[in-house]
Amino acid sequence: MSVVESVLFALAFLGSLFFFLRRVFRLFAIMLLGKAEPRFDHLPDRLKSLLLFGFGQKRVIEEPFGVNHFFLFWGFILLQLMVNSEFIIAGIFPKFSLRFLGDILYPIITFTGDVTSLVVLLVVIIAAFRRLFFKPPHVERTLEAFFILILVGLLMIANFGLHIASIVPGQGREEYVPISQILAIPFAGRGTELSWQIAHRVFWWLHAVVLLVFLVYIPYSKHLHILTALVNCFFRRFAFVRALPPMTFKQGERFGVSRVTQFTWKDLLDFFSCTECGRCADACPATSTGKVLNPKEVILAGKANLLRNGSAILAAREGDTIAGTDNRTLVSLPLIANTHETSVSPQAIWDCTTCGACVEKCPVFIEQFPKLLAMRRHLVMESADFPPELITFFQNIEQRSNPYGIAPVDRARWAADLDVPLISEQPNAEYLFYIGCVASFTSRMKSVMTAIIEALRKASISYAILGKEEQCCGDPLRRLGNEYVFDKLARGNVALFKKYGVKKMLTLCPHCYSTFKHDYKDFGARFEVIHHTELLSALLKAGKLQPANGLQHERIVFHDSCYLGRYNDVYEEPRAIIRQATGSSPLEMEKRRRESFCCGAGGGRMWMEESTGTRINADRTRQALRQDPTVIATCCPYCLTMFEDGIKDEKTEGKVRVLDVSEILGGSFTQKTD
């Protein structure tokens, strides 16, 4: 290697490094434009998640093809350590070699590098073939993706070429590179020494150029995730993200996100961490029913918007500084608009059911749907710009504390003939049974209530209801971004619960359950919250309820409610009830438990029109019907409603029943008393 070459390479390397570092520095400065968010707690757990989900690729390999990425990821790391570090140093200082590591370590290193190069080459070819010929719908054939595959492939080819060009003329004997040696066999004895020398330089420079192009390309492309994904795994949220934090309602504050810099720095890091794998889109019920929303596009639009606006803010600063007192109203590109690529459309924002499938699926812990919630907050609270059907809905809850607009005095009508105790009369009851709006006001839920109350009586559980005093829990308000009204409602509710000294709350609806259990903590709620399936299964287990096996001949398929499952990890209890009542486990849909598919009613969608794409509940109903059931079992009044509608549309009404698990239990009771 000539001095000229070394100087040339050194200059090229330093130049590339400069562009790489400058870009990384700027991206870091852009990330710091976000608002503060505490993510530095639980450091040992964070380290663990970095190892498990970052280096261990745990979520990546949950999908079969993720294994390919696992090899690429580790191949990449090994090649940096074993091959590229030596290559770069030796490029500048030709005398440098890792040979000093000794006769054992050096061959191991060269062997690893050699084998890894082959593995990476194969992995890249497989990835290209998949994208070209076996493309799953959520993966896209972007130029960028192929460009990077070609770059990596070229790098491996150059590496082999380099070895072959040394092996054929008989150099590099200290290296243990069996793959390269095999590849060199066909070339043995061919070409002159000079031609191999030239070939060597050509491969060397190919390797050098590709490597440096790759280095600079990383922070300018989706392969930025090479730098950010590990960090994002480190800063991940440990509990499932259920809601955004509460707000302070003071004049002069901002309420929600309409500009990208109103997100937190972690949100901005999320944007930089997306690899465009599309798993969120694949899991999203809105995307798969042809709606405007695509969680991946939301993240990419956020990233594009951030890069454009962030660069403008940085450009307005004097010199490259990491932080500055910027005029953030400089942000000129709107985040919420119907222009694609750099903004999120209002329709996409309203399409979300907050089912959380995207967050649960993301291999690098990007939190997609909470960003939509932040934008909903802006649309509702700062712009009053939302689908028209929500006006009546918001007013009904605000004035009458239920979505239907029915007079609050009628809230406990369902209980008129059931002899249900009121907490005002029985303040010492063990459980406050919180009924919720759907069960309070819809006739279909009467038999669910009857079944649960009968079970509570049989098990001699002491409980009472609030009756007319019960208010809405506020779940749809919070998910729809109406934090102002939710805030008032939550404070009123907490005061009411305190007045009655509530220690244990039993809920019918998973939405009430999750909202009281988690969201209300920020409002001073300190009581245990139990879902009816949790209590009923515990009572069965304790032998306080004895169901007869009256439903053995039913084919019961169970649907996981998002707010009970993903939001609260309650998967076993409803299944246990079905098992006890019928003697066998329920039938399972393909998408179940953590991967369950929303019924379409979460996130306030229950109260909205579904005018784009096909209906989510119809899709989910068809998924259930594929198991050829006689009963679809749910544990949520929203899901129950959505399935009953779905059944009607599928013309299977009468053949398939939709039941709450408590009704299944109740059914077996009646069989016994018969």
Next chain:
Amino acid sequence: MHIVVCAKMVPDTTQVSIDPVTNTLVREGVPFITNPFDDHAIEEALRIKDAYGARVTVLSMGPAPAETVLRKAIALGADAGLLLSDRAFGGSDTLATSKVLSVAIAKLSDQERVDLIVCGKQTIDGDTAQVGPGIATRLGYAQVTLVDKVLDVDLDTRRITVRAKFDNRHQVVEARLPAVITVVREINTPRYPTVPRRLYAEEVQIQVWTNEMLKLDPNTIGLKGSPTWVKRIFAPEREKGEIVMGLGKEKEKAVRLIMQKLADWKVLGP
């Protein structure tokens, strides 16, 4: 342009029941709301403001809590609220109410000329639909009732063109300003308040005028100035209906049966 909207705090009548013994309204625990027709009046004033530019003052007569009606209107975008509150006003019927309101509006107009008064068609507690026309008559303003569309406001010629809704027809009316219009619910869908406006409205000072300001003869207002007497309040009795069942798809038979019943009840002529 200065628009005055008259709005009233009313009990949410859908939640009101009538005591079967005393025949009076059971108001206990019943929330108070802005008269729903007035919500549409406020919205229409705000739409005119958005389209032509205006200052919107919302006026209400009632006890101190009625200021929530004004705060809600301000949260929606009204510029100011004025509460007419005095024991002397209490018990006013439509005659006395329109007197107090019109005197207050005349006084407001002295400060800043009032061009348009928007009222709801009627209130849901009294259902008389008399106060809007009463104000117009007392002030000598033009009046158009049952408006379901404001077509044009011309500030140069000082004319307003509106459409009024009748049972089977519409009537397009042009009126000189100042004018009083009373609106029906179909005229618009009220907007939803933004949080910054709500927070502003929570803290804004609401002006209160008592009879010291209006200087009305106490015998002409309030209970004393109200010739209307409520003799009795009762829920009209309704006989139990009848469900005719078991006819299946025999449409002709069903129609004949229903015709016969209607004839028996003398709903249909012979």
